[in-house]
Amino acid sequence: MNRQEFLDRYQAGERNFTYIDLSEVNLSGVNLQEINLTGANLTGVNLSWAVLSKTQLVGVCFRRADLHSTVLTQSNLNQSNLSGANLTKADLRFATLQQADLNWAVLIEADLSNADLTGAKLDQINLEQAKLNNAVLIGAELMEANLTRASLVAANLTRTNLRESQLAGANLKDAILIEANLTEADLNGATLRSTNLTGADMHRVVLTGADLTDAVLDGADLSRGNLTGAYLLKTSFKKAYLLRANLEEVYLLWSNLTEANLRGANLRRADLSGAYLGDTILSEADLRDTLLIESRLIRTNLEGSKLTGCCIYNWQKSEVEMNKVECEYxxxxxxxxxxxxxxxxxxxxxxxxxxxxxxxxEDSQLIPVEFTEYPNWEALVYTLVKVEQESHELELSIQGFETQPDSFLLYVRANYLVNAKLLSQQILKSYPAMKQKLVKKRSDILRRTYAGTLYIVCSKPANAANCSSICASNIKFRHKNYAD
Structure with missing residues (x-):
């Protein structure tokens, strides 16, 4: 059918054009809203700038068609063939493309927000800078697809095949990629904040400079992946595989690496402050110059690992074998x-x-603190509270007090092994400022006097009897949270 005959019939009110042959026809700029073209042959058709919103296009052949800037919102394109078609800047919001064939299609800057592409074939498709926010791509094929700088916020890519795809600079915040295949995919500089990658296959993936803050990668396989300089704050890697992965200079602060396998991984100059390393395998890993500040190592396997130059300030370790670790200092x-x-x-x-x-x-749970003058107990209590707040999960309790010939010795106990010398210095450094604050703002500090008895507010429960005897005065401690 030629262009004029087709348009005349449409203008006359006809809407059912199922299985029509409009191949190679020029329909640029036409308005065909709510038309039914099910099973039609539109091979090589020119529909650029056309309006086909809310149309039935099930099983339509659009091979090599020009759909540049075409409006296809809320249209049904299930099982349609769009291979090699040009859909640059096309509007496909809320469109349905289940089982559609878009191999080699061009959708640069196209808008597929909220579109349903379940099971669609999109191998080698060009979706550069396209919008796929909230799109559904469950089980879709996107091998070698170009998604550079594309936006896939909250998109569902469960079990999607993205092998060797280009996702550099893409935004996948809150996206779901459970059991997705990202083998050798390029996600350089991509945003994956709060993304769910549970069980994903990410062999040799490139995540250099990517942001995976709060992402979930439990059970994911990132073996031999390149994550250099990636942001992995509070990221979960429980039971993940990162064998021989490159994690140089990554930020793994407060990340969870429970039972993760990082054998032979490169973690040089990485920041693992506050990271949980319970039953983590780090054998043969390179941890030189790594920050392990307040990290928790429980039954961590460090056999053959390199730890020279790492910072272990306030780290916590339990049942960790250190005999086969390579470390100079x-x-x-x-x-x-x-x-x-x-x-x-x-x-x-x-x-x-x-x-x-x-x-x-220097490591101990009992910390001696030497004062040159008799301490102000109220200021001391608040000093200990301040020190606790500056260290993750640290709890301090007063154990004893002795009068020396030229000094006064206080014994404080920590709830885990710490560097006694450094903690003592920290207490002595904070104490004068706290004492000065109390002197200047005594009326503002939570204290009351009852019949000559001084009540000091503590951040944690304290043994009143022990503390009273230590202070050699009628001091009683009342539990209340205080942070100043």
Whole structure:
């Protein structure tokens, strides 16, 4: 059928054109809303700038068709053939394309927001800068697809095949990629915040500089992947595989690596502050110059790993075998002002073989704090509260007090192994400022006097009897949260 005959029939009110042959016809700019073209042959047709919203296009052949800037909102294109078609800047919002064939199609800057592409074939498709927000692509084929700088916010790509696809700079925030295949995919600089990648196959994936904050990668396989400089804050890697992965200079703060396998991984200069490493395999991993500040290592496998130059300030380790670790020295404190480790240990030599396996002589749960003058107990209590707040999950309790010939010795107990020397210095550094604050603002501090008895507000429950005897005065402690 030629163009004029077709348009005349449409203008006359006819809408059912099922199985019509309009191949190679020029229909650029026409308005064909709510038309039924089910099974039609539109091979090579020119529908650029045309309006086909709410149309029935099931099983239509659009091979090599020109659909540039075409409006196809809410249209039904299930099982249609759009292979090689040009849909640049096309509007496909809320369109249905289940089982459709879009192999080699061009959809640069197209809008497929809320579209349903379940089971669609999109191999080698060009979706550069396209919008697929809230789109459904469950089980879709996107091998070698170009999704550079595309937006897939909250899209559902469960079990989607994205092998060798280009996703550099793409936005996949809140997207679902459960069991998706991202083998050798390029996600350089991509945004994957809060993305669910549970069980995804990501062999040799490129995630350099990508943002995976709060993402879930439980059970995912990122073996030999490149994550250099990636942001992995609070990311979950439970039971994930990262064998021989490149994690150099990544930010793994407060991440969960429970039972993850990082054998042979490169973690040089990575930041694992606060990371949970329970039953994690780090054998043969390179952890040189890594920050392990307040990290928790429980039954962590470090056999053959390299730890030289790492910062272990306030780390917690339990049942960790250190005899087969390669390490010349560590840093026991961190300079938060200049953002670099400090206090090299040992200070003037390297560790002897097996020495790191022994607890540092400075590590203890009992911390002696020496005062040159009798301490102000109210200021001291608030000082301990402040120190607790500056360290993750740290709890301090007063254990004893002794009067020395030229000083006063306070004993404080921590709830886990810490560097006693550094913690003592931290308490002594904070105490004068707290004392000065109390003197200047005594009326604003939570304190009351009843019949000569001083009530001091504590951040945690304390043994009143013990504390009273330690202070050698009628001091009683009342539990209340305080943060100033």
């Amino acid at each position: 560590v840093y026991t404190d961190f300079d938060y002002t200049n953002k670099k480790p400090k206090n090299r240990y040992p200070s003037d030599r390297n560790f002897l073989p097996g020495e790191l396996a022994q607890d540092s002589p």
